[in-house]
Amino acid sequence: MRELFFHQQAQFTRSFKKKLNEKLAEAGLFHSQWLVIYCIKQQQSVTLVEISNYLDVEKPTISRTVKRLEEQGFIEDIASEDKRARRIRLSSKGQEVFEHAQEIVSHFEAELVKHISDADLEIALKTIQKIKEKM
Numbered sequence: 001m002r003e004l005f006f007h008q009q010a011q012f013t014r015s016f017k018k019k020l021n022e023k024l025a026e027a028g029l030f031h032s033q034w035l036v037i038y039c040i041k042q043q044q045s046v047t048l049v050e051i052s053n054y055l056d057v058e059k060p061t062i063s064r065t066v067k068r069l070e071e072q073g074f075i076e077d078i079a080s081e082d083k084r085a086r087r088i089r090l091s092s093k094g095q096e097v098f099e100h101a102q103e104i105v106s107h108f109e110a111e112l113v114k115h116i117s118d119a120d121l122e123i124a125l126k127t128i129q130k131i132k133e134k135m
Contacts, residue, residue, distance in 0.1 A: 020108060036069060037074065037090065045087050069094070072093075074094035
């Protein structure tokens with residue numbers, strides 16, 4: 001049962017990302033870019049290290065993703081007293097793409113769980129949180 005649990009989780013994650021990438025293409029984003037945009041939106045202003053820590057992803061990977069988002073005009077630098085730590089936020093174009101992508105993601109997620117009870121979702125969430133705490 002335990003081996004099956006983690007195998008199913010890995011398959012779910014791959015399938016989820018693949019399908020979400022297909023949906024997010026409408027907004028011009030990939031799943032990895034959506035995660036960064038979501039993080040920036042939640043924090044309002046953030047450094048690359050903070051994004052890296054929040055998403056548990058290596059800083060060079062975050063740097064590449066942020067560079068692409070910057071090239072698309074979705075993020076902008078914020079003037080900071082500490083020149084060692086680059087702070088960024090969503091641009092007005094980034095705010096618009098966030099809103100569009102949020103609608104796509106919310107609809108996609110709602111469709112996935114529409115026949116699953118809140119009680120079952122709560123159990124699944126608690127299980128995931130307990131496992132994450134052990135890592």
